[in-house]
Amino acid sequence: MTSPRPKPCPAWLLAGLLGTSLAGCASLPEAQIGPFVDTSIELHSAVAASGSAVTFELRQMQGGETQAERFAKLWPVRVQATEALVQYATSLKAIVDSGQQGQAAARGVANGLTALSRDVGITLPAAGVAGVATDTAAFVYGQIAAVRASRTLAEALKNAQPVVDRITVLMAQDLEKAGELLKAANADVSAELEIARQVEIGFRNELLAERKGLYARGLQGLGNADKARLKEIDALIASTESWYGPLQAQLEQIQTRLVTGERLIAATAQATLAWSATHRQLLAAVEEKRPVNPVALASAITEVQDLIRRIRAL
């Protein structure tokens, strides 16, 4: 049995394309781009939540309503900025995805052209020939799309890097200010609460100091009158529990708000810097054509082999 002679043109074309096409596929960071988008979405939520925490704390301040309102007007600009970062990350993913879907896109156009040819009465070649031609064109465009996507992505990342650097620096600075606002407002709320109980706290502190003095004398040093006074002091201290317990509970609640808010803001600032670092890594990965996705490479090679076999079979 003699095998049909391969048609030189498509074979040469594929052979020529093979080197460049695989290099193109290798530079699309498909594995990293999804998590990058996810991080952007998380960052957006975290910035919004950080703002809410600060607004709440400012509103707790006596006379803090105006400042809370002002903050509530300023912070959405930061939320919008992270919204834009989500949109940007998604657009990068669209480039990567489009680069991977080049074959399907070319096949769609080819199908449309087939329908058009039929409508205008152009005689199409036999189905097998047309199918291979379409598959070849789709494969070729798929590789071109991958190379183009890689270049487009590299340029997009490179052009945006200065803006990304600046925007993340500003965001980190603003988050620091937000953290300071939270601390200042929290300290003020806590202080106001204690100062409102100034007289009661002073009274309780006097009792505590007197008891401490009696304790310091030791049991042997106390007369009957001292012991009676000690009992009286204990009873008086116990009577302060009606307001002291709730006050401590409120102060603990305020402290919990501070700790939680500070953690959130610190994590958000860290996420901002991580986002920026990932952007830089993506740029490096695309420019240096690393890391290679072995699955994409294996798939491309298998497809090339299959197409060459089909071309020879014509």
Add this chain to the structure above:
Amino acid sequence: MSEWDEIQGFDDWRGKLDELLSEAETVARDEALEPRLALNERLKQFILRSGPNTPDVMALDKLAADARKALMQDTVGRRLEALAASTGELLRLTKQVQVASTANETAAASLRLEKSHQVVSSLTESVRALGELRAVLKDGADDALVQNLERVMGSIQRLRIAVEHSRSGSGRTPPGGGGPETGPAAAPTAQRKGRAQP
């Protein structure tokens, strides 16, 4: 032993308040948060620990409370000012990121041959409409002719829009003519033109 243990009587408390208010003046000249928070705490402790609660001592407490509140309001106000100062630049950068995103989406659409799809689809529709018109012209009624003419006009209009969109949307070259959907070098060029430089 704390800074409060040795204080006794009005004069001592007044001296302590003078010291704190003097420190408040120094601290207020600086932006740093921690010295401000530390002084806030000391002024609060002054108010809670000072005694006895005579009118004179209560007057000192009032001065301390006012100073504390003013310090914290100033601390908050300065940080709000700092946020306001960076808002303009942040808005500008946000717009740049949005422009870059739009350019990326356009490039991605170009890679997916979306405009070619649209042109081919519109062209097919026009050809079909013209075929039907030809049939009606041969032996159809006037009503059918009018309807078909309208269809043809509509489909040609859509085709024109698709072609124009294909040209203007990429902003560079017509479809199939070496434009952004036909070669590897085209998309980066489109990117350069479409995106504001940072």
